Amino acid sequence: MTFRARISIAFVVAAIIPLAVLAHGVRREVTHRLTAQHERRVRTLVDIVRQDLARESASIAARLEILEADLSSDNRFRLGAVRGDGAHRRYVLDWAEGAMEIAGLSVLRVYDDSGRIVSSGHFRNEFGRLDTALPARIAAAPGGQALVRVKTVAGSFLALARTVRARVGGREFILIGGTAIDSAFFARLGRDGELDVSLALGTVAARESGAVETLPLVFVDDASSAPTTTYLAITQRGNELQTLRRDVDRWIAASVVLAALAGGVLIAWLAAALSRPMATLARAALSIDFHTPDVDSVSARNDELGTLARRFAAMTRRLRAGAARLRDAERRATVGDMARQVNHDMKNGLVPIRNVVRHLSQVQQHAPGELATVFGERRATLESSVTYLDDLATRWARLTPRTERRPVDVNAVLREVATAARDAYAVPLHLRLQSDAPQVFGDPVALRRIFDNLVANGVQSLSADGGSVTLSTDCTDHVVRVTVADTGRGMTQDEVTRALAGFYTTKPQGTGLGLSVVRRLVADHGGALHIDTAPRRGTTAIVELPAHPTPLHRTRAMA
């Protein structure tokens, strides 16, 4: 996962998710409280509307009561309407108009006891029209009020009307007065500005109006039709609650979007400030070795990355310096190692020669006449040792002792080793060779070095009290196993481990390279070295070498 992806995830986890949770909580809480407050407010407003409506109705009733009192004591009206005095007829016809204006009503009619309009304020010239149904229907309506359709010269309008009875000169008159139900009336009722009040004619219309409250009213459309129920529908103007919710949602969405945008910018900036230099540093780390210059591309920064880059560059410089010193040390160690190996091999090769020379000197001193005979006997040893040293010298001359592999008879090599060891060391050395041991594919010089070293180690481990070294071979179909066993002092496991690692010896003049050289050469031949030893129980070194499939060996294997 890239650093940028990690930053993005961290931002989402640390910022976006908490912000979203916060936004959700705030929205939920705000919505809950707003809804509760709004509902309380709407209920209050509806109550106010209901009270205003009742107050309006009461106001109409009060004004009608005043007019009724005025009418009862109006002599000119009495003369015109009751006594039929033609001189006052015009006064009667005009009475309602003036009274309506003074009373602040929109509708005023005076009916006589026969149901005929005597005077009309809103429509002066409808006098004489018979309308017996309307006063009765208004009076029968709940609360004594009804919504009526009132005819005028220019059309009709709706009014909230009430009735009052008046007695003038022994005759009964009915006054119908009311207030126009128009936009101004609805505006007065919905004065808060938050509510709309409208008329919904019929139950279905009221239900479909989406009103928060409906107030029923009896509606008298005209004299010929029965009263119906209409409703004052109170609806929320513009649905403030939804507007508030929408605003809250909008702000929350804006906050989240803004946070996301800010996060994106932050991530981009962090990527540019961190991820990119780190990627550059990583690429530089890939290309850094001990020969390329320092990485200076980010070292100019003054932040932690700049410090890291500078320290990285300093580290590479230190590593390179250390590597140079290590190479020098390795070179020196290699030279010393080579010198010690040469010394070791030369010593091993010189031991038989020195012993032969010492033997010949002793013969010359004590039996000069047998010198030629003894020399003849020991000449082979001398030539073999010289040849061996010559091969070693040739190979060491090439610095790297390369192996030159070919099919080798291990038993022959062991016999040479045994011969040289017998000449070199005055210890019993036994050979138990399997006669049909297969050849191995190897370097005879290297194999001799292996077995010379093992025999030398075995001889040198013997105590002065005696002991012997035994060389034996046995083989399976694919492995030739050479065992060099001594009856010497043996080694601990730790000593074995350290001896195999090299430069460890218990001998005063030893180089500590014997076993390590053996292990390396056996490994070069694809074989294995096993050391079975214990203190005071001698050591058995087993060298397993892959058998070379000679025709003879193959035939025997097939058989």
Added chain:
Amino acid sequence: MRRGRGVGRTLVWAGALCAIGACGGGARPSPGPSLGKATCALAESPSTLADTATLHFRALDVPPATCAQALAAEWLRPWGTGSSDRWAVRIALTPTGASVRRLDSEGARNAVDAGYAVLATEDLDLVAYASARPDLEVTPLPWDRTYVVLSSAPVAALGAGTGPDAVRVDARAAESWECESVRSGTPPHAAPTRSRRILYAIGDRTAQELAARIVALTEDREVAAVGRSASALDSALIAGEDLGYVISVARASRCDAIAAIAAKASWVGSHSLRPLIDTRAYAIAPRGPRP
């Protein structure tokens, strides 16, 4: 604006045109006698501006002020300015006639209060107010205007029951009359009524009240009274597509006026005409010798 020119029978024609608002170009001929035996000879048609008019006349056997009041009531009523005030004018005599100024309600009462003004009005409240002044003499002028309703619809009852009570001027039920110059029977090109409106001329409050009375007595709830300017009313009357038209004509030349209307509106005939009321104005003048 000049109103009228010429003499004799063409007076009636011009009166009819003015009744339908078509007298703007001054096509009224010289007046004939309208004060019974008293003679008020209008020298030329009255010229009117927004609130003033000039009458040129000769008064024979009557005081010039009386003649001026009668001529003003006959020729300048209704004024048709669109004002809601009742018709009232103040008259100032000139060597050749009189200068007439239209007054609003308050101005008319202020003039009455001054006590020396010569007025003519149809405002009954103003008449009552002036009658209470002992220094003023209030006399009714002749029944000089007749209001009729014209309708192409077969509404026999349209206008029935519409009498003097419907208006706030001095009025009486119109007598029915027969005009030889107006065709009788169903006209061949009666226009179908398309609206439920009763039209009247804006500014003619008496016509407005008559139209309202017609509406009040109509069971049809859709019927409404609508005011129109003189020219619009003239056009609508010619088209004849409305339910009815309330107009006024000079009573003395009513047959000629209706005939003139019928000449333009082919649907108009005796069947489509219902006389409603006659109206008159009042003269108010200081008591004592008249100038």
